[in-house]
Amino acid sequence: MDGVHDLAGVQGFGKVPHTVDADIGPTFHAEWEHLPYSLLFLGAADLGAFSVDEVRHVVERMEPRHYMMTPYYERYVIGVATLMVEKGILTHDELEVLAGGPFPLSRPADSAGRPARTDTITFEVGQRVRVRDEYVPGHIRMPAYCRGRVGTVTHRTNDQWPFPDAIGHGRTDAGEEPTYHVEFAAEDLFGEDTDAGSVVVDLFEGYLEPAA
Structure with missing residues:
Protein backbone atom coordinates (compact mmCIF):
# COMPACT_ATOMS: atom_id res chain seq x y z
CA MET A 1 0.00 0.00 0.00
CA SER A 111 -8.16 -4.52 2.08
CA ALA A 112 -8.20 -8.12 3.30
CA GLY A 113 -4.60 -8.63 2.20
CA ARG A 114 -3.53 -11.52 -0.01
CA PRO A 115 -2.24 -15.05 0.57
CA ALA A 116 1.35 -16.12 0.19
CA ARG A 117 2.38 -17.09 -3.32
CA THR A 118 2.53 -20.76 -4.20
CA ASP A 119 4.61 -20.22 -7.35
CA THR A 120 7.73 -18.72 -5.76
CA ILE A 121 11.18 -19.58 -7.11
CA THR A 122 14.36 -20.04 -5.08
CA PHE A 123 17.10 -17.65 -6.17
CA GLU A 124 20.87 -18.00 -5.87
CA VAL A 125 23.52 -15.50 -4.83
CA GLY A 126 24.69 -13.61 -7.91
CA GLN A 127 21.41 -14.12 -9.77
CA ARG A 128 19.72 -11.12 -11.38
CA VAL A 129 16.16 -10.66 -10.20
CA ARG A 130 13.34 -8.25 -10.83
CA VAL A 131 11.04 -6.92 -8.13
CA ARG A 132 7.46 -7.70 -9.13
CA ASP A 133 5.72 -4.59 -10.45
CA GLU A 134 2.70 -4.88 -8.18
CA TYR A 135 0.45 -2.28 -6.58
CA VAL A 136 -1.04 -3.76 -3.42
CA PRO A 137 -3.85 -2.00 -1.51
CA GLY A 138 -2.98 -3.75 1.74
CA HIS A 139 0.17 -4.27 3.79
CA ILE A 140 3.42 -4.96 1.95
CA ARG A 141 7.08 -4.98 3.02
CA MET A 142 8.48 -3.78 -0.30
CA PRO A 143 9.60 -0.16 -0.73
CA ALA A 144 7.81 1.48 -3.65
CA TYR A 145 11.08 2.80 -5.08
CA CYS A 146 12.30 -0.69 -6.02
CA ARG A 147 9.04 -1.84 -7.65
CA GLY A 148 9.83 -3.25 -11.12
CA ARG A 149 13.59 -2.69 -10.72
CA VAL A 150 16.34 -5.20 -11.44
CA GLY A 151 19.08 -6.03 -8.94
CA THR A 152 21.48 -8.78 -7.90
CA VAL A 153 21.00 -11.26 -5.05
CA THR A 154 23.85 -10.94 -2.55
CA HIS A 155 22.47 -13.11 0.27
CA ARG A 156 19.62 -15.54 1.00
CA THR A 157 18.52 -16.15 4.58
CA ASN A 158 18.38 -19.65 6.01
CA ASP A 159 15.36 -18.82 8.17
CA GLN A 160 11.84 -18.30 6.84
CA TRP A 161 9.07 -15.96 7.94
CA PRO A 162 5.33 -15.52 7.27
CA PHE A 163 4.49 -13.54 4.13
CA PRO A 164 3.80 -9.95 5.34
CA ASP A 165 0.95 -9.27 2.91
CA ALA A 166 -1.03 -12.06 4.59
CA ILE A 167 0.09 -12.05 8.23
CA GLY A 168 -0.19 -8.25 8.32
CA HIS A 169 -3.94 -8.71 7.92
CA GLY A 170 -4.22 -11.54 10.44
CA ARG A 171 -4.66 -14.16 7.71
CA THR A 172 -3.85 -17.82 8.30
CA ASP A 173 -2.51 -18.47 4.78
CA ALA A 174 0.77 -16.57 5.19
CA GLY A 175 3.02 -19.59 4.70
CA GLU A 176 6.74 -19.08 5.26
CA GLU A 177 9.51 -18.01 2.91
CA PRO A 178 13.08 -16.69 3.01
CA THR A 179 14.20 -13.15 2.38
CA TYR A 180 16.99 -11.98 0.08
CA HIS A 181 19.43 -9.11 0.13
CA VAL A 182 19.12 -7.57 -3.34
CA GLU A 183 21.64 -4.93 -4.42
CA PHE A 184 20.56 -2.20 -6.84
CA ALA A 185 22.62 0.50 -8.53
CA ALA A 186 21.47 3.78 -7.00
CA GLU A 187 20.91 5.34 -10.43
CA ASP A 188 18.61 2.45 -11.40
CA LEU A 189 16.38 3.38 -8.47
CA PHE A 190 16.60 7.16 -8.35
CA GLY A 191 17.89 8.29 -11.76
CA GLU A 192 21.26 9.31 -13.13
CA ASP A 193 21.43 12.52 -11.07
CA THR A 194 21.61 10.62 -7.79
CA ASP A 195 24.83 10.01 -5.85
CA ALA A 196 26.95 7.12 -7.09
CA GLY A 197 26.67 3.90 -5.13
CA SER A 198 24.33 1.04 -4.47
CA VAL A 199 21.35 0.24 -2.27
CA VAL A 200 20.71 -3.16 -0.67
CA VAL A 201 17.07 -4.00 0.06
CA ASP A 202 15.86 -6.99 2.10
CA LEU A 203 12.98 -8.52 0.13
CA PHE A 204 10.72 -11.53 0.59
CA GLU A 205 10.92 -14.29 -2.02
CA GLY A 206 7.32 -13.66 -3.09
CA TYR A 207 8.25 -10.16 -4.25
CA LEU A 208 10.87 -11.39 -6.72
CA GLU A 209 10.97 -12.97 -10.16
CA PRO A 210 13.86 -13.86 -12.49
CA ALA A 211 15.12 -10.94 -14.56
CA ALA A 212 14.54 -11.50 -18.27
Whole structure:
Protein backbone atom coordinates (compact mmCIF):
# COMPACT_ATOMS: atom_id res chain seq x y z
CA MET A 1 0.00 0.00 0.00
CA ASP A 2 1.42 3.35 -1.02
CA GLY A 3 1.16 6.13 1.51
CA VAL A 4 2.90 8.68 3.71
CA HIS A 5 4.69 5.88 5.58
CA ASP A 6 6.77 5.07 2.47
CA LEU A 7 8.55 8.26 1.40
CA ALA A 8 11.98 6.87 0.51
CA GLY A 9 13.06 8.22 -2.87
CA VAL A 10 10.23 10.77 -2.98
CA GLN A 11 11.41 14.18 -4.16
CA GLY A 12 10.83 17.48 -2.42
CA PHE A 13 12.02 16.69 1.11
CA GLY A 14 15.69 17.61 0.65
CA LYS A 15 18.73 15.54 1.55
CA VAL A 16 18.84 13.43 4.68
CA PRO A 17 21.79 14.62 6.81
CA HIS A 18 24.05 11.63 7.27
CA THR A 19 27.66 11.03 8.24
CA VAL A 20 29.15 7.55 8.16
CA ASP A 21 29.62 6.13 11.68
CA ALA A 22 28.27 9.33 13.26
CA ASP A 23 26.73 9.14 16.74
CA ILE A 24 22.97 9.34 16.21
CA GLY A 25 22.26 9.88 19.89
CA PRO A 26 20.07 7.90 22.29
CA THR A 27 17.33 5.59 21.03
CA PHE A 28 14.83 7.05 23.47
CA HIS A 29 14.59 10.73 24.37
CA ALA A 30 11.76 10.52 26.90
CA GLU A 31 10.85 7.88 29.48
CA TRP A 32 7.41 7.20 27.95
CA GLU A 33 8.96 6.19 24.60
CA HIS A 34 9.56 2.68 25.98
CA LEU A 35 5.79 2.24 26.27
CA PRO A 36 4.90 1.21 22.69
CA TYR A 37 7.32 -1.73 22.78
CA SER A 38 5.86 -2.93 26.09
CA LEU A 39 2.35 -2.67 24.64
CA LEU A 40 3.42 -4.37 21.40
CA PHE A 41 4.88 -7.40 23.17
CA LEU A 42 1.95 -7.53 25.60
CA GLY A 43 -0.46 -7.85 22.67
CA ALA A 44 1.69 -9.96 20.35
CA ALA A 45 3.55 -12.25 22.77
CA ASP A 46 1.63 -12.36 26.06
CA LEU A 47 -1.93 -12.16 24.72
CA GLY A 48 -1.28 -13.59 21.24
CA ALA A 49 -3.87 -11.13 19.94
CA PHE A 50 -1.98 -9.90 16.88
CA SER A 51 1.35 -10.12 15.05
CA VAL A 52 4.14 -7.59 14.67
CA ASP A 53 3.18 -7.29 11.00
CA GLU A 54 -0.35 -6.32 12.00
CA VAL A 55 1.17 -3.56 14.12
CA ARG A 56 3.14 -2.29 11.13
CA HIS A 57 -0.02 -2.31 9.02
CA VAL A 58 -2.18 -0.53 11.58
CA VAL A 59 0.40 2.28 11.80
CA GLU A 60 0.24 2.57 8.01
CA ARG A 61 -3.53 2.95 8.35
CA MET A 62 -3.30 6.16 10.35
CA GLU A 63 -4.97 9.17 8.74
CA PRO A 64 -2.14 10.84 6.76
CA ARG A 65 -2.20 14.20 8.55
CA HIS A 66 -2.38 12.44 11.90
CA TYR A 67 0.58 10.25 10.90
CA MET A 68 2.76 13.16 9.79
CA MET A 69 2.05 15.22 12.92
CA THR A 70 2.64 12.36 15.37
CA PRO A 71 6.07 11.46 16.83
CA TYR A 72 7.47 8.07 15.83
CA TYR A 73 6.92 6.18 19.09
CA GLU A 74 3.47 7.66 19.62
CA ARG A 75 2.37 6.15 16.29
CA TYR A 76 2.95 2.71 17.76
CA VAL A 77 0.97 3.53 20.89
CA ILE A 78 -1.90 4.53 18.59
CA GLY A 79 -1.40 1.43 16.45
CA VAL A 80 -1.43 -1.05 19.33
CA ALA A 81 -4.39 0.72 20.92
CA THR A 82 -6.28 0.48 17.62
CA LEU A 83 -5.60 -3.26 17.37
CA MET A 84 -6.74 -3.81 20.95
CA VAL A 85 -10.03 -2.12 20.10
CA GLU A 86 -10.37 -4.03 16.81
CA LYS A 87 -9.61 -7.36 18.53
CA GLY A 88 -12.17 -6.71 21.27
CA ILE A 89 -9.67 -6.44 24.14
CA LEU A 90 -11.22 -3.11 25.14
CA THR A 91 -13.67 -0.63 23.65
CA HIS A 92 -12.88 2.77 22.21
CA ASP A 93 -14.95 4.35 25.00
CA GLU A 94 -12.93 2.50 27.64
CA LEU A 95 -9.72 3.61 25.94
CA GLU A 96 -10.76 7.26 25.99
CA VAL A 97 -11.65 7.02 29.68
CA LEU A 98 -8.17 5.64 30.38
CA ALA A 99 -6.59 8.34 28.20
CA GLY A 100 -8.60 11.09 29.84
CA GLY A 101 -10.01 12.42 26.58
CA PRO A 102 -10.35 11.85 22.82
CA PHE A 103 -8.04 9.16 21.43
CA PRO A 104 -8.19 8.99 17.60
CA LEU A 105 -7.49 5.56 16.15
CA SER A 106 -6.16 4.34 12.82
CA ARG A 107 -8.63 4.03 9.96
CA PRO A 108 -10.29 0.65 9.28
CA ALA A 109 -8.46 -1.61 6.83
CA ASP A 110 -9.73 -1.27 3.26
CA SER A 111 -8.16 -4.52 2.08
CA ALA A 112 -8.20 -8.12 3.30
CA GLY A 113 -4.60 -8.63 2.20
CA ARG A 114 -3.53 -11.52 -0.01
CA PRO A 115 -2.24 -15.05 0.57
CA ALA A 116 1.35 -16.12 0.19
CA ARG A 117 2.38 -17.09 -3.32
CA THR A 118 2.53 -20.76 -4.20
CA ASP A 119 4.61 -20.22 -7.35
CA THR A 120 7.73 -18.72 -5.76
CA ILE A 121 11.18 -19.58 -7.11
CA THR A 122 14.36 -20.04 -5.08
CA PHE A 123 17.10 -17.65 -6.17
CA GLU A 124 20.87 -18.00 -5.87
CA VAL A 125 23.52 -15.50 -4.83
CA GLY A 126 24.69 -13.61 -7.91
CA GLN A 127 21.41 -14.12 -9.77
CA ARG A 128 19.72 -11.12 -11.38
CA VAL A 129 16.16 -10.66 -10.20
CA ARG A 130 13.34 -8.25 -10.83
CA VAL A 131 11.04 -6.92 -8.13
CA ARG A 132 7.46 -7.70 -9.13
CA ASP A 133 5.72 -4.59 -10.45
CA GLU A 134 2.70 -4.88 -8.18
CA TYR A 135 0.45 -2.28 -6.58
CA VAL A 136 -1.04 -3.76 -3.42
CA PRO A 137 -3.85 -2.00 -1.51
CA GLY A 138 -2.98 -3.75 1.74
CA HIS A 139 0.17 -4.27 3.79
CA ILE A 140 3.42 -4.96 1.95
CA ARG A 141 7.08 -4.98 3.02
CA MET A 142 8.48 -3.78 -0.30
CA PRO A 143 9.60 -0.16 -0.73
CA ALA A 144 7.81 1.48 -3.65
CA TYR A 145 11.08 2.80 -5.08
CA CYS A 146 12.30 -0.69 -6.02
CA ARG A 147 9.04 -1.84 -7.65
CA GLY A 148 9.83 -3.25 -11.12
CA ARG A 149 13.59 -2.69 -10.72
CA VAL A 150 16.34 -5.20 -11.44
CA GLY A 151 19.08 -6.03 -8.94
CA THR A 152 21.48 -8.78 -7.90
CA VAL A 153 21.00 -11.26 -5.05
CA THR A 154 23.85 -10.94 -2.55
CA HIS A 155 22.47 -13.11 0.27
CA ARG A 156 19.62 -15.54 1.00
CA THR A 157 18.52 -16.15 4.58
CA ASN A 158 18.38 -19.65 6.01
CA ASP A 159 15.36 -18.82 8.17
CA GLN A 160 11.84 -18.30 6.84
CA TRP A 161 9.07 -15.96 7.94
CA PRO A 162 5.33 -15.52 7.27
CA PHE A 163 4.49 -13.54 4.13
CA PRO A 164 3.80 -9.95 5.34
CA ASP A 165 0.95 -9.27 2.91
CA ALA A 166 -1.03 -12.06 4.59
CA ILE A 167 0.09 -12.05 8.23
CA GLY A 168 -0.19 -8.25 8.32
CA HIS A 169 -3.94 -8.71 7.92
CA GLY A 170 -4.22 -11.54 10.44
CA ARG A 171 -4.66 -14.16 7.71
CA THR A 172 -3.85 -17.82 8.30
CA ASP A 173 -2.51 -18.47 4.78
CA ALA A 174 0.77 -16.57 5.19
CA GLY A 175 3.02 -19.59 4.70
CA GLU A 176 6.74 -19.08 5.26
CA GLU A 177 9.51 -18.01 2.91
CA PRO A 178 13.08 -16.69 3.01
CA THR A 179 14.20 -13.15 2.38
CA TYR A 180 16.99 -11.98 0.08
CA HIS A 181 19.43 -9.11 0.13
CA VAL A 182 19.12 -7.57 -3.34
CA GLU A 183 21.64 -4.93 -4.42
CA PHE A 184 20.56 -2.20 -6.84
CA ALA A 185 22.62 0.50 -8.53
CA ALA A 186 21.47 3.78 -7.00
CA GLU A 187 20.91 5.34 -10.43
CA ASP A 188 18.61 2.45 -11.40
CA LEU A 189 16.38 3.38 -8.47
CA PHE A 190 16.60 7.16 -8.35
CA GLY A 191 17.89 8.29 -11.76
CA GLU A 192 21.26 9.31 -13.13
CA ASP A 193 21.43 12.52 -11.07
CA THR A 194 21.61 10.62 -7.79
CA ASP A 195 24.83 10.01 -5.85
CA ALA A 196 26.95 7.12 -7.09
CA GLY A 197 26.67 3.90 -5.13
CA SER A 198 24.33 1.04 -4.47
CA VAL A 199 21.35 0.24 -2.27
CA VAL A 200 20.71 -3.16 -0.67
CA VAL A 201 17.07 -4.00 0.06
CA ASP A 202 15.86 -6.99 2.10
CA LEU A 203 12.98 -8.52 0.13
CA PHE A 204 10.72 -11.53 0.59
CA GLU A 205 10.92 -14.29 -2.02
CA GLY A 206 7.32 -13.66 -3.09
CA TYR A 207 8.25 -10.16 -4.25
CA LEU A 208 10.87 -11.39 -6.72
CA GLU A 209 10.97 -12.97 -10.16
CA PRO A 210 13.86 -13.86 -12.49
CA ALA A 211 15.12 -10.94 -14.56
CA ALA A 212 14.54 -11.50 -18.27
